[in-house]
Amino acid sequence: MKTPATGSLWAGLVPVVAASGIALVAGFGLGRATAPSALSRSPIAEKDIEKPEEKQETDDSERMASKEAASAADVMQAAAINAPRQRDRALEDVLGKASLEEVKKALAWAEALPDGPMKKAALEKILERWGELDGTGATAYAMQVYEQTGNSGLLRDALEGWARKDPQGAITQLGSLELGDRLARDIRRDLVGQWTELNPAAAAGYASANRNTNNWGGLVSTVADEWAKRDPQAAATWAAGLPEGLDKRSAIYEAIRGWADSDLNGVATFVSAQPAGQSRDAMAGTLARQIGREDPAAGLKWAAMVADPGTQERAVAGALIDLYRRDTNQALQLLQSSSISAQIQQAVLNRMTNGGPWWR
Numbered sequence: 001m002k003t004p005a006t007g008s009l010w011a012g013l014v015p016v017v018a019a020s021g022i023a024l025v026a027g028f029g030l031g032r033a034t035a036p037s038a039l040s041r042s043p044i045a046e047k048d049i050e051k052p053e054e055k056q057e058t059d060d061s062e063r064m065a066s067k068e069a070a071s072a073a074d075v076m077q078a079a080a081i082n083a084p085r086q087r088d089r090a091l092e093d094v095l096g097k098a099s100l101e102e103v104k105k106a107l108a109w110a111e112a113l114p115d116g117p118m119k120k121a122a123l124e125k126i127l128e129r130w131g132e133l134d135g136t137g138a139t140a141y142a143m144q145v146y147e148q149t150g151n152s153g154l155l156r157d158a159l160e161g162w163a164r165k166d167p168q169g170a171i172t173q174l175g176s177l178e179l180g181d182r183l184a185r186d187i188r189r190d191l192v193g194q195w196t197e198l199n200p201a202a203a204a205g206y207a208s209a210n211r212n213t214n215n216w217g218g219l220v221s222t223v224a225d226e227w228a229k230r231d232p233q234a235a236a237t238w239a240a241g242l243p244e245g246l247d248k249r250s251a252i253y254e255a256i257r258g259w260a261d262s263d264l265n266g267v268a269t270f271v272s273a274q275p276a277g278q279s280r281d282a283m284a285g286t287l288a289r290q291i292g293r294e295d296p297a298a299g300l301k302w303a304a305m306v307a308d309p310g311t312q313e314r315a316v317a318g319a320l321i322d323l324y325r326r327d328t329n330q331a332l333q334l335l336q337s338s339s340i341s342a343q344i345q346q347a348v349l350n351r352m353t354n355g356g357p358w359w360r
Helices: 011-020 043-050 051-077 082-094 100-111 117-133 135-149 152-164 166-177 181-198 200-209 219-228 232-240 248-262 264-272 278-294 296-303 309-326 328-336 342-353
Strands: none
Touching: 051 082, 051 100, 082 248, 100 117, 100 248, 100 278, 117 135, 117 248, 135 152, 135 166, 152 166, 152 181, 152 278, 166 181, 166 200, 181 200, 181 219, 200 219, 200 232, 219 248, 219 278, 232 278, 232 296, 248 264, 248 278, 264 278, 278 296, 296 309, 296 328, 309 328, 309 342, 328 342
16 A cells, blocks of 8 residues: 655665564664673773673663664564454554654554555554544544545544544544545544443433434444443433434434343343333334344233334334244244234234335
């Protein structure tokens, strides 16, 4: 990938990396690559032997130089790891200790690498760290790459790095970039999800103020999904309290679905205690689908709690659709023996047999 030039401080390392896979002779430019050997000591250094306190200072500086050289070697070793997950973790560990100056020098080195997994992984993690340290600079660089290549990957990385420290700032910066609606929407969704990990209440406030109530999904759904991984009851309570809209139903679905995966008894108790209304209908309908995948009869019982006819149709269909596809006769027998009204039963059959998505 052709990227804007940032300097050549590490460019000379490329032949070494290509030849050996791991370059152990380069530093970040902050100190010597190796400590001087005893044979190369000057007469002044020999006199230091008689002065322990001064020798201690020399040893400390040598250890610091070695530590700096090891950091540079670690960056290259991490980038050269074949296993993607291990490589990413190693790069994150090394770059997490790097200063802004070191990150920029690492970038110059990575730019000069031949295209391939090593270069791609190194650039991704370098941009994340750069974004964390200097969001504006990293985003400007990544935007230039996007304009030249059409590849938005580094832009995402820079903004996600920025969002580790300042999610609101990263989202604001995103809004100022000239991106297509779909790309901007996708990146903003990811940043809001990241924000929810850091501060769910703040992310929820932002999502609530930037809703699209006519669309399934949206930012409130993103927040509910991420929040439910840590505090599903808080996520479900927040989603249920949103003003009405299609995106609210989606948020409830995400919160209840995530909770059901981790604590079915807990979510069942919570839903049963909710007052009748659209929020409880959405919750019970979600449970009908989640439980019905394994136990259609139990799923139908949750569907029977749903008061709104249209929502109940979807809930019943969700509880039965998997069984219907495996064993149509058994699904029909189960439906006919349930407490679901004949009118809803017929509507459900139409949903499951019309060839379209059962949830519409």
